[in-house]
Amino acid sequence: MSHKLKLAGACLNQTPIDWENNLRNIRSAITQAKDQGVDLLCLPELCITGYGCEDLFLSQWLPEKATEKLIEILPYTKDIAVTIGLPIRFNDQIYNTTCLITDGTIAGFYAKQKLANDGVHYESRWFTPWPSQKIDTIQVDGNEYSIGHITVDYKGITIGFEICEDAWVPDRPCEHLKTKVDLILNPSASHFAFGKSEFREDLVVKSSKQFDCVYLYANLLGNEAGRMIYDGDVLIAQKGKLIGRNHRLWFHDFRLLEVEVDFDNHTATENIKPHYSDRKEEFSHAAGLALFDYCRKSRSKGFVLSLSGGADSSTIATLISFAVRTALEQRGKAGLEDKLGFKLKGETPGAITQQLLTTAYQATKNSSEATFNSAKNLAESIGATFYNWDIDAEVDQYRSTIEQAIGRKLTWELDDITLQNIQARTRSPIIWMLANLENKLLMATSNRSEGDVGYATMDGDTSGSISPIAGVDKHFVLQWLQYAEHHLGFTGLKEVNSLTPTAELRPEDQHQTDEDDLMPYEVLMKIEREAILHGKAPKQVFDSLKSDYEHKKLKDWIKKFFRLWTRNQWKRERYAPSFHFDDFNIDPRSWYRFPILSGGYLEELEKL
Template sequence: MSKLRIAGATLNQTPLAWENNLNNIREAINDAIDKGVDILCLPELCITGYGCEDVFLSEWLYTKAMECLLEAKSYCKNITVAIGLPVKHEGLSYNATCMIRNEQILGFYAKQNMAGDGVHYEPRWFTPWKSGTVDKIIIEGDEYKFGDIIFEIEGVKIGFEICEDAWREVRPACRLFEQKVNLILNPSASHFAFEKTRLREKLVVDSSKNFHCTYVYANLLGNEAGRMVYDGEILIARYGTLIKRNEWLSYKHMQLQFADVDFGNEDETYAAPDEWPRDKNTEFVKASSLALFDYLRKSRSKGFVLSLSGGADSSSIAVLVAEMVRRGVEELGAEDFIKKTGISTLQVGDTSDHPSVIKQLVSQILTCAYQGTVNSSEATFQSAKELAESIGATFYSWLIDEEVNSYTQKIEKALNRPLTWETDDIALQNIQARSRSPIIWMLANIENALLLTTSNRSEADVGYATMDGDTSGSIAPIAAVDKHFIITWLRWAERNLGYTALNYVNNLQPSAELRPLAQEQTDEADLMPYPVIVEIEKLAIRDRKSPVEVYHALNAVKLESSELLKAHITKFFRLWSRNQWKRERTAPAFHLDDFNVDPRTWCRFPILSSGFETELRELNELD
């Protein structure tokens, strides 16, 4: 068997962006040819983009995808390339990969296992191919093999697993091993989630060992369609050893990673690949900043607007935008970063002075406003002001008491009575949050910018947010993570990322600041301790346990006293049930954890229900 240079490439694609996607494919193939690559694996559905959603139900999409494939075929001079696309065959839709060698189609492998759990809906669009079955497909009068195919190039047997295929216990690789396949290619669209990179690496390495092969994995990159973030990993493993890895979550629209493999020498050794920091704090900032960058440029917006309260949530988002700029400039250079944003009005001075350039760009990309009331503290104002100035953001501040008083007086006149904190607490809190929304939206509209929503996952759990107030916005960058994580991450960011101005917010108790200052309102006094919410949420939402099951699990570890735990579990389930309508209306969020509470992706729940009435009664009847 031959010694071959094999490679994977990651691509930052956009659904239905035919020209963009083909340009990226062509660049990857050309780069591979320049580097002497023999076999190149591109990601799953890279022609159309993975996130086309129900457009996959349209007939014309398959015609257009095939036209693009035939165009891409002409790029493949003296190289073998695997290109992912949807294919219509005998009236059914398949998720397929086409193998092309020297401008000639060799055949199509069709995905056998559809991802249909969590955030995935593949069974809605595609039909799984039956293992071991091979058919014929006619394209422009020529006949090609279609289905479960093994290819052979220069004596090397090549098989496929497409993403989900590899995550099943009974998987194509089992049959490929029996057929003595030497090389398995895995074109993937595997979304980012905390710590998933280690699971993915283990899958690739174990696969190469268990099936005695060389295994090439190539994933999509970036925020492709709005919610999912792809980390763009390229992994090459051989006989249980990882031999190549690229740097993940890159701002580049294409990366290539290759290895020279002597398929006739089973004792060949390789140097260990580079390692990257993959702790949860680093993952969060890398994934979120890249997601913001792609969302900004793909939505063709001119920047971001943020209602910066000086609290933890809005402060974390301000830092993420600053990191978006810093990381983009450091990886791409200032000129390429500016060009890639698509914002023609961006201007900077000396591009060699990175700290100055970053602050100049942040000032043009991020506009923040502190919207105070009589209930706002000097401490939160200073927190917002110091952070905005330290990162270079444009900063405004104004009071909204006039607007709040106008609304309040109209209602008092209509009801013919004064509103008081004793009788109208929620209404008096909410009108402040809602009064901030129209003016910050106005600023976002004027600047043709995206309004950033500051809600987090813990607030979504229990409805601790004002609809059309702090939930207003175009995108919710932190809605997929819990408040306890945000608080701990801000302390990490102060120490490890150099944002010393976070010292202000890191010394504050989280508070909505909607009641009179004399009442000393805090979030945890209104709700329960955030670490408690996190533990209840894991069991109740992620693991789908009943109130009694949650109680037994947490009482066993003595999270808090039994009676207090019952009270907090009861409160959580009641608030969860009551506030589904809010979760239905929140802005799109990046999927970052292994679960989320977005009903449009991971967690569906009825808007109207019993509110766990029977289950909570059983809980509170326990001795």
């Protein structure tokens, strides 16, 4: 008997407890696989419920309903083998499992052993790790099946399993199998981060060599639950050689990748798609997909943005335009309308952007003609709807009210922060009105560097439904804008890229710039990585960077960073949800937790 099988993995764009969407994607992937003659299809981790259900996993009803949905899928798996991920309640514990179904019949449940519990992951809050090498029996729909550290024989080959984190840590489950396997299936929910795909590919290839087998990995796709983005990786390797790689970050409900493997002769067809070249290209596609999915899954009609003409808001406007362009290329207008749930008036990316993106330049007496022209020209170049108005009357009214109350005039010498903040806050109510009127998402414009040091006005530029660039630093934002102008064709960014970043909240004769207020953005980025990503104390940060900068300046910058970081945790607790792009972030709800009240590093800063 020839042991030649057509194997496939499929990435799925799922949504927590969206049963109709999730099962439709599962059925569609199975149907396409069968049409293409696939023998075995691997679907991602927890694909029935969605990975991001969080504390819903602790409920009694969710695992029960997931099992009901699994039974509904069985008739669609005739003449094919499929792995489907779901939570299972067993002996009053919740396990993260994948069920292998062969020809409409459940063959068994593999239960995850190594739970992800670092960075953005909190799996041990919801799931119990399965003991290594243990196999038990479970009743499902009146029948008994094996559950645990199982292997399954299918068409003459032996299949083993790992689920995501199982493969990323020492003492892996497949190191403890009692029998050699020909194929390892790894259904995953591995979040996007810059450069992670290369590490993941290396892991899959090395795993296939280590276990002398074919290794098949299938990830989720898209912005599943709000913060995490999944890139849709499907990777297949055979005995140390990559034989299959999927397109990543595509605007589809699912994407299938298949290869044919000859297990007797250790050969295979190859199906290797190209991948992105660097962080800036990855960011364009990841952020664009995240925004598109967030919009449609929140049932919004598009986006509203206070477009200042500066780097941050211009980045967001450009990303939305790029998302429209990419989605239109990949899905067509009908596909966009189907996913968004409403009709689009235009045919071109510019016409569709005009409908989906509404912008407004909100001037004060401190705003410049240069930033107005920058905002206006960018909006016109991408097709966005553009309004402009001034808010001086509203600012003056607030100022007059408080001056009357306290019995004195406000001055820039005594009341600098107050006078800056009231301008930013006054912009918020009117731009919120526009978002409410159009049933669109209001974009908050803060970046991660501003989040580090609190260089943002609460209820001003932090106002919004989503903060799409809060996961990247300002140094990267400025680099990406140059890339977008020169490599993505967004020529309307020319004026944006010629401006020095400034809040434009002080009078023009004070020549306010962001870096004068803070420090050079490149320095801020380096201090941030040492302090937050690597967890170093102030003196350790200094020791890491002292060869690059004049020592007194560096010490002053480090002191400013830690003082502002400590003082502004309350702001980070209140920021709108953000996307995870880097190998770390500062969102206390998804990566870095820090006390709101603390000693402020006083003793540590004295050592400088």
